[in-house]
Amino acid sequence: MKKIIFIGAGNLATQLSSAMKEQGYDIIQIYSKSLKNAKILGSSLSCDYTDDLNQIKDTADLYIFSIKDTALQECIRSVKPNKALWVHTAGSIPMSVFEPHAKRYGVFYPLQTFSKNKKVNFSNIPFFVEANSEKDATLLTDMALKISQDVRVISSEQRKYIHLAAVFACNFTNHMYAISEKLLKEHGLPFDILQPLIQETSDKIKKISPVTAQTGPAVRYDENVMNKQLSLLKDDQLKEIYRLLSKNIHAFAINISHEQNKL
Amino acid sequence: MKKIIFIGAGNLATQLSSAMKEQGYDIIQIYSKSLKNAKILGSSLSCDYTDDLNQIKDTADLYIFSIKDTALQECIRSVKPNKALWVHTAGSIPMSVFEPHAKRYGVFYPLQTFSKNKKVNFSNIPFFVEANSEKDATLLTDMALKISQDVRVISSEQRKYIHLAAVFACNFTNHMYAISEKLLKEHGLPFDILQPLIQETSDKIKKISPVTAQTGPAVRYDENVMNKQLSLLKDDQLKEIYRLLSKNIHAFAINISHEQNKL
Missing domain, CATH: 3.40.50.720 (NAD(P)-binding Rossmann-like Domain)
Incomplete structure (x- = not known):
């Protein structure tokens, strides 16, 4: 060949x-x-x-x-x-x-x-x-x-799920970067201040499962911070993304702690 | 001190x-x-x-x-x-x-x-x-x-927006990894197959703006692939996340091409 x-x-x-x-x-x-x-x-x-x-x-x-x-x-x-x-x-x-x-x-x-x-x-x-x-x-x-x-x-069947997972891990991840760039730009801040954070976030999961590596207001379900952050977002679609992802992060965290309790 | x-x-x-x-x-x-x-x-x-x-x-x-x-x-x-x-x-x-x-x-x-x-x-x-x-x-x-x-x-005012951008760039990004891990696990596939993709996605944006670096079905607005992928997701919250993020990726892409046309 x-x-x-x-x-x-x-x-x-x-x-x-x-x-x-x-x-x-x-x-x-x-x-x-x-x-x-x-x-x-x-x-x-x-x-x-x-x-x-x-x-x-x-x-x-x-x-x-x-x-x-x-x-x-x-x-x-x-x-x-x-x-x-x-x-x-x-x-x-x-x-x-x-x-x-x-x-x-x-x-x-x-x-x-x-x-x-x-x-x-x-x-x-x-x-x-x-x-x-x-x-x-x-x-x-x-x-x-x-x-x-x-x-x-x-098989073709398994490949479908690999591609689906890849859309989350790559395209949707990249979109999170794009949103953060937009938010900084709107307030006169350069995107490069996020680079060490982005690199560490992708680096961490080489050793720790992402669900365990989670930090921030959503996983603590700190409604005070979340509400303050929601009020900073002016765009309705971004507000909805913030709400939905925070909810889902919390759901994953609850699920993990249930699984750990079962062990 | x-x-x-x-x-x-x-x-x-x-x-x-x-x-x-x-x-x-x-x-x-x-x-x-x-x-x-x-x-x-x-x-x-x-x-x-x-x-x-x-x-x-x-x-x-x-x-x-x-x-x-x-x-x-x-x-x-x-x-x-x-x-x-x-x-x-x-x-x-x-x-x-x-x-x-x-x-x-x-x-x-x-x-x-x-x-x-x-x-x-x-x-x-x-x-x-x-x-x-x-x-x-x-x-x-x-x-x-x-x-x-x-x-x-x-200032405290600017710091708020830095923190908000960081939640997208880190916590929400990490949640995309967590979702992809879950999807692979459910189909007997190891998370580590995504590592090179995840590393390249975070590496790319050191040189290219994330909105320009975007690839995949949503930025092309390939409804055929998107609908097939939606049908693979059984969880309603994940379906909603897929829909919302795809829509927002497309909105960002349209915005960018408008900005480029203006130049």
């Missing part, structure tokens, strides 16, 4: 293709519906590129579909069938999306957040692979092991 | 007193309403300890009140007045809480999350100080500069 074509030139495709090239894989073509994006990535990999689905070569051993979930199904149907292995890189889409269009298919899902301009170190990123044959699952596992030390074969 | 008494023996008092002792300050006494906690901290600092407010010595240069917000006001009233400088370490409480009980007073607020058993490196933790006289503000600044390189004099 040496020759690879990427269908997609987004954040993930950009990072993954470059990591695979470094490992000696031959990326022979990039497709993107945006010719500009196809060209940028194709040029950086010194390979062919196209924005025409009909021009996708049939000589690759592996086709990696790394495009928006909404476009994936239609895109799969538009690529001429062949005997190669087809995989996608999406968290929430079952492997069966390739049926009946491809004979050999699977999933190659790296659990990470990707930006085009921030190079990612793949070595400790978990890869979740799956294929419709044991042989191809082994091929994908071996390939993933060339770029990461953490590779697991996992 | 050499002799210091800590009123309180919680997470913050434990970490701060030990860091100050390392810098040569003389911690002469620990008060806690829990004799057990007073003893643990007093012993680790090799100093006197008490659970009796009447036994608090009047020979210190500085009294650091580091106790629950709800108990602070009453505790201040119960300590015999003296000529030393009194400060608290709370984010949400105005400096005026010391009026009219103390003549010299202020705030000494380190912006960090503290656990008793995880030693904190204070060197880059922002300290926000405030005092009712310029001389004492300088004393507190100099003291903070011995343990951290980031010290700022800031």
